[in-house]
Amino acid sequence: MTREEVFAGVNEVFRDIFDDEEITVGETTTADDIEDWDSLEHINLIVAIEKKFGMKFTMGEATGMKNVGAMVDIILERV
Amino acid sequence: MKCLEYPFAGEELLRRKKRIKKELLADGSVRISKKIAILGGSTTNDIRLMLELFLLHYGIAPEFYESEYNQYYEEAMFPGAELLAFAPDVIYIHTSCHNIMAFPQLTDTPEQIEAMLQAEYGRYCGMWEALAQRFGCIVIQNNFEYPAYRLLGSMDASDRHGKVNFVTRLNCLFYDYAGTHENFYIHDINYLSAAYGLERWADSFSWHMYKYCCNVSAIPDFAFSLAKIIKALYGKNKKGYVLDLDNTLWGGIVGDDGPENIEVGQETSMGQVYQAFQAYLKEQKQLGVLLNIDSKNEYENAMAGLEHPGGVLKKDDFIVVKANWEPKDKNLTDIAAELNLLPESLVFVDDNPAERAIVSAQVPGVAAPEIGTVENYIRVLDRCGYFEATGISADDLKRNAMYRENAQRTALQASFADYGAYLRSLLMKAEIRPFAPAWLARIAQLTNKSNQFNLTTKRYSQAEIAAVAADPAYLTLYGKLEDRFGDNGVVSVVIGRQEGDALFLDLWIMSCRVLKRDMECAMMDALAQRAGARGIRTIYGFYYPTAKNKMVRDFYGERGFSKVSQDTAGNTKWELSLAAYRPQNTVIQVEEEI
Numbered sequence: 244m245t246r247e248e249v250f251a252g253v254n255e256v257f258r259d260i261f262d263d264e265e266i267t268v269g270e271t272t273t274a275d276d277i278e279d280w281d282s283l284e285h286i287n288l289i290v291a292i293e294k295k296f297g298m299k300f301t302m303g304e305a306t307g308m309k310n311v312g313a314m315v316d317i318i319l320e321r322v
Numbered sequence: 323m324k325c326l327e328y329p330f331a332g333e334e335l336l337r338r339k340k341r342i343k344k345e346l347l348a349d350g351s352v353r354i355s356k357k358i359a360i361l362g363g364s365t366t367n368d369i370r371l372m373l374e375l376f377l378l379h380y381g382i383a384p385e386f387y388e389s390e391y392n393q394y395y396e397e398a399m400f401p402g403a404e405l406l407a408f409a410p411d412v413i414y415i416h417t418s419c420h421n422i423m424a425f426p427q428l429t430d431t432p433e434q435i436e437a438m439l440q441a442e443y444g445r446y447c448g449m450w451e452a453l454a455q456r457f458g459c460i461v462i463q464n465n466f467e468y469p470a471y472r473l474l475g476s477m478d479a480s481d482r483h484g485k486v487n488f489v490t491r492l493n494c495l496f497y498d499y500a501g502t503h504e505n506f507y508i509h510d511i512n513y514l515s516a517a518y519g520l521e522r523w524a525d526s527f528s529w530h531m532y533k534y535c536c537n538v539s540a541i542p543d544f545a546f547s548l549a550k551i552i553k554a555l556y557g558k559n560k561k562g563y564v565l566d567l568d569n570t571l572w573g574g575i576v577g578d579d580g581p582e583n584i585e586v587g588q589e590t591s592m593g594q595v596y597q598a599f600q601a602y603l604k605e606q607k608q609l610g611v612l613l614n615i616d617s618k619n620e621y622e623n624a625m626a627g628l629e630h631p632g633g634v635l636k637k638d639d640f641i642v643v644k645a646n647w648e649p650k651d652k653n654l655t656d657i658a659a660e661l662n663l664l665p666e667s668l669v670f671v672d673d674n675p676a677e678r679a680i681v682s683a684q685v686p687g688v689a690a691p692e693i694g695t696v697e698n699y700i701r702v703l704d705r706c707g708y709f710e711a712t713g714i715s716a717d718d719l720k721r722n723a724m725y726r727e728n729a730q731r732t733a734l735q736a737s738f739a740d741y742g743a744y745l746r747s748l749l750m751k752a753e754i755r756p757f758a759p760a761w762l763a764r765i766a767q768l769t770n771k772s773n774q775f776n777l778t779t780k781r782y783s784q785a786e787i788a789a790v791a792a793d794p795a796y797l798t799l800y801g802k803l804e805d806r807f808g809d810n811g812v813v814s815v816v817i818g819r820q821e822g823d824a825l826f827l828d829l830w831i832m833s834c835r836v837l838k839r840d841m842e843c844a845m846m847d848a849l850a851q852r853a854g855a856r857g858i859r860t861i862y863g864f865y866y867p868t869a870k871n872k873m874v875r876d877f878y879g880e881r882g883f884s885k886v887s888q889d890t891a892g893n894t895k896w897e898l899s900l901a902a903y904r905p906q907n908t909v910i911q912v913e914e915e916i
Contacts, residue, residue, distance in 0.1 A: 262340035283367045286532045290539055291337040302527050 244322050249296070249315050256291045260284060270312035296322050323349070326379040328706045329692065332542035339371055346378040352869050353383040354556060354781065359410035360386060361394035363417035364535040372545030380553035391533070394421075398449040401456065411783070412460045412552060413453055417446075418511065418535035419466050419489060426483045435482050443495045450499065450506060458785035462507045462551060463500075465493045467515040467536075470524035504763070504784055507551055507712060511536075514547050517705075550707035556781065557770035560689060560708040561663055562612030563603065564654050566672035567624055567645070571603075571635065572596050573696070576627035577619055587632015595696050600634035602700045607639060610718035611709050612661065612725055615643040616653040616670070641725045650677050651684035660732075661725060662834040664773070664870065669708050671699075717764060717811050727807035728835060745840060745909040748805040752841065752910045754848040757791035757798040764812045765800055772831040773870040777863065777877060780829050795820055797852055801845050803836055803910070810836055814845050823859040830863070830877075843906035846881050850903045862886075863896040881906070 250268070257266045261279050274280040280288075289305050292314070298321035308314050323346060325335065335342065356377075360366050370386050377384045387408045389397040394415055397405060422442060426435045446463070453461050469485040478484030493512060500508045515523040518540050525537035536544060553559070568575045573585030573592045585593040586600065607613055613635070617624050624645035628637050637643070642660050644653035650672070658665040666687030672678055678690040693702045711718075731748065738744035757765060766784040773779070782790070790796045801814035813836045817829040832842060853861060863878040865871075875894075879885065882903070883896035 256337065259337045259341070262338075262344070282532070283365070286528070286534075286538050287336055287368065290333065294333045294337075294539075302531060305527070305531060 244319070246315060246319065249318050249322075250311075252295055253292060253311060253315060253318070256288065256295055260287055260291060268311045270310065270315075272311040273309070292318070298322055323379055326376055327689070327691065328546065329702065330542065330546070333539055335372065335375065335542045336368070336538070339375060342375055343371075343378070346375065351381065353378065353381050355383045355385065356411045356552070356556065357385045357387070357408060358412045358414060358552070359389070359405060359408060361389045361397045361413060361415050363392055363394045363415075363421035364529075365391065365533045366416050368534070368538065368541050369416065369545055369548075372542050373549055376546050376549035377552060380549060380558045382553060382556060382558065392421075395445070395449060399452055410457060410459055412462060412555075413457060414462045414509075414548065415446075415449070415464065416535075417464050417466075419469050419485075420529070420535055422466070422489070422492070425485050425488055428483050430483065432482060435488070439488065439491055439495070442492055446496070447499060450503070454503075454505070458505075458783075458789075460505050460507070460555060460783060462509050462548070463496065464509045464511045465496050467511050467523065468520055470520075470526070507555070509548055509551060511544070511547075514543065515540075518543055547707075550710040551712060554707075554710040554712045555770070557767075557773075559710060560669050561667040562614060562641075562661070562669070563606075564614045564616045564657055564668050564670045565603070566650075566674070566677065567615060567617040567619060567627055569673040569696075570671060570699075571600060572627060572630065572633065577623045581623070581626035581630060584627055584630060586630055589632070592696075593632055597632055597634060599696065599699045602703075604634050604639065606709060607722055608719065609709060609711060609714070610721035612722060613640045614657045614661075614668075615640050615645060616650050616657065616672075617645045618647055618650070619645045621645045638726075639722075641722065641729060649680070649684075651681045654681060654685055654688065660729075662837055669703075669706075671703070713763065713767075715764060715767065717767075720809075720811070724808060724810060724835060730807050731805075742909065748807070748839070748909075750803060750805045750839065750841075750910040752804075752844050752912045753802040754799055754845060754912055756852075757787065757800055761800050761812050762787050762791065765815050768812065768815055768831060768833065769829065772833065773868070774834050774873055775832040775837070776868075776871050777830045777874055778828060778866050779868050779871060782829075790817055797825060797849070797856065797858075799845060799848055799852070801832075801841060801848075803839065803841050814841055816845055816849055818849070818853070818861070820856060820858060823857055825853050825856075825858045825861045827861065827863045830874075840907055840909050842877070842881070843908075844910045844912055847905045847907050848912065850900055850905075854900050854903075859900055861898045861900065863898070865894045865896070867892040 254268050257268050258264055261277060266277065289300055293299055296318050298318060300317060304317050325342065360370055366388055370388055374384055387405055387410060394417060424438055426438060450461055466489045468489060472478035472486060474481055474484045478486040481487055496508055500506050515536065523536050523540055528534040528536065528538045565571060573596050574583060576584050586596040587593040603613060615624065625637060628635065642657045644657060654668060654670060655665050658668055665685045668688055670678065670681045670688055670690040671693060681688060682690040689708060691702055691706055693699050735744045738747065762784055766782055766787045769782040791798055797818040797820060799816045800812050802812050803810045813833040815829060815831050816827065818825040818827045863883055865875060865878065878896035883898040886895045886897045888894045
């Protein structure tokens with residue numbers, strides 16, 4: 244799976260979770276860039292992305308990811 | 323909405339919950355509003371959001387109050403102004419094993435452990451009593467799931483020092499309380515977590531990251547389980563099954579294979595699994611679930627199949643049998659009409675996905691679950707929770723008998739040319755009296771279940787019914803009806819509020835099981851007589867239209883009221899002067915009060 248494909252999949256999950264078709268996430272997107280992205284939605288994102296890519300984040304990763312690019316790095320290691 | 327029917331894709335629901343909510347709110351369905359206060363011992367955010375979806379799906383529009391994180395005890399004992407003003411219909415206490423203050427230590431003596439158990443129980447009991455006193459509303463309390471680890475291994479269950487043992491005994495104390503208190507219900511997360519898989523349930527990631535007491539992926543199952551109790555309490559349970567025969571109640575096609583060759587019974591494993599399914603349905607029948615047949619078969623063949631010695635269900639277990647070549651959706655609506663039920667209160671069970679698709683497309687609101695193959699029937703139907711029990715009334719246990727008696731009445735009616743003569747032949751006797759303690763539960767149940775013969779569709783909790791019964795400003799009546807075929811129990815309820823010499827009818831309902839028996843005339847006579855005795859000169863009735871109560875649109879007109887006003891929504895107000903009242907009932911003997 245290419246980095247672009249992973250981004251496309253991640254983007255799809257973001258659009259569902261925040262019910263916003265306008266969202267386009269990039270390497271440097273953080274919670275500050277998306278209004279509804281609070282800690283309670285974060286867990287839904289994690290769960291939905293795990294399901295989407297058939298992988299699991301460790302707790303350290305889930306708490307330590309700096310931006311969407313870092314999330315995609317981890318996904319690429321696992322799939 | 324299909325995606326919210328069991329078996330559902332929980333993770334999809336979590337991911338698409340915002341969109342699903344929008345779609346539910348835009349579907350134009352009429353819903354009852356309920357205020358639900360969630361007092362949490364752990365994070366409740368997604369539980370509330372999922373619960374909302376399932377309740378909307380069940381026809382309930384919830385408004386929520388959510389306590390601050392882990393403030394369940396403080397909120398229950400010392401509710402803030404916001405919760406007091408919220409005036410909840412339901413208080414849900416979301417606690418789990420994580421909220422147990424202290425577990426036994428290995429060095430504790432039996433007396434110390436007993437004291438700990440009582441202290442823990444006492445804390446909860448104190449909350450429930452305080453809530454009952456202050457709010458008088460429904461309280462739903464989680465029991466406890468098993469802990470995530472067992473220090474003593476298997477002995478954790480049997481030794482008093484074990485956490486499993488402690489949780490088990492605490493749960494039993496909760497059940498005893500539930501068994502002796504009204505308006506109090508246990509949400510069984512112990513079973514739920516076991517069914518989900520305790521190892522996946524007790525997800526330390528979800529707990530330590532977000533303080534969810536269960537795996538986030540389990541939240542849809544959690545909310546569904548909770549929603550089932552709430553919808554049951556508000557009369558949204560289904561009332562019966564409409565069952566296919568071939569490959570649903572037995573293996574094979576009775577018309578082709580011959581009744582001796584269908585598979586049901588102990589002889590083969592296939593026969594056993596169908597027999598087990600029949601036995602499951604028979605158990606549900608005891609609970610008051612109505613069993614009916616909708617099968618494409620010659621009637622004689624269907625009956626021959628039911629005579630199979632390996633079958634658990636016999637002809638007499640069913641109320642309405644439609645074995646013919648009509649479309650199944652037509653049979654289903656005919657069955658509903660014969661039972662005086664709405665088609666949406668029935669569950670269609672058929673192994674054939676095409677038949678399920680046709681029935682769900684043709685009959686809006688009917689449930690046609692994806693039951694899978696025969697070895698899955700029981701699991702799927704049981705989890706669907708169409709008949710979730712929140713109390714087992716004598717009425718539930720007798721329901722099948724009552725519907726059978728109704729079928730006998732219909733047969734009798736056919737032999738009378740004159741309907742009045744038929745009614746007189748039933749030898750009906752009624753008891754019509756003010757609300758009495760023995761009937762409060764049934765009265766509250768009726769106010770929540772009656773949709774068709776219901777003038778105002780006002781719902782009452784049992785506590786509210788008790789309050790109305792105790793308030794001298796109210797004139798209350800319940801009506802019980804029996805006849806030569808049996809006792810129908812409490813079937814009608816009227817609530818009027820007196821202001822000076824006027825009486826305003828807040829509620830008038832009747833069970834559809836006694837339609838066209840003139841019970842409403844007997845109730846009207848009793849109302850007029852008791853109102854007169856209280857010095858009332860005028861009775862005012864109100865009709866508020868809903869999607870379901872068209873049958874009583876002109877009810878007050880038929881009782882001799884005149885229409886006073888009508889607004890654009892179709893709400894009507896009616897007036898009856900008691901001065902010229904003439905009794906209306908001629909066929910029911912009303913027992914004098916003792």
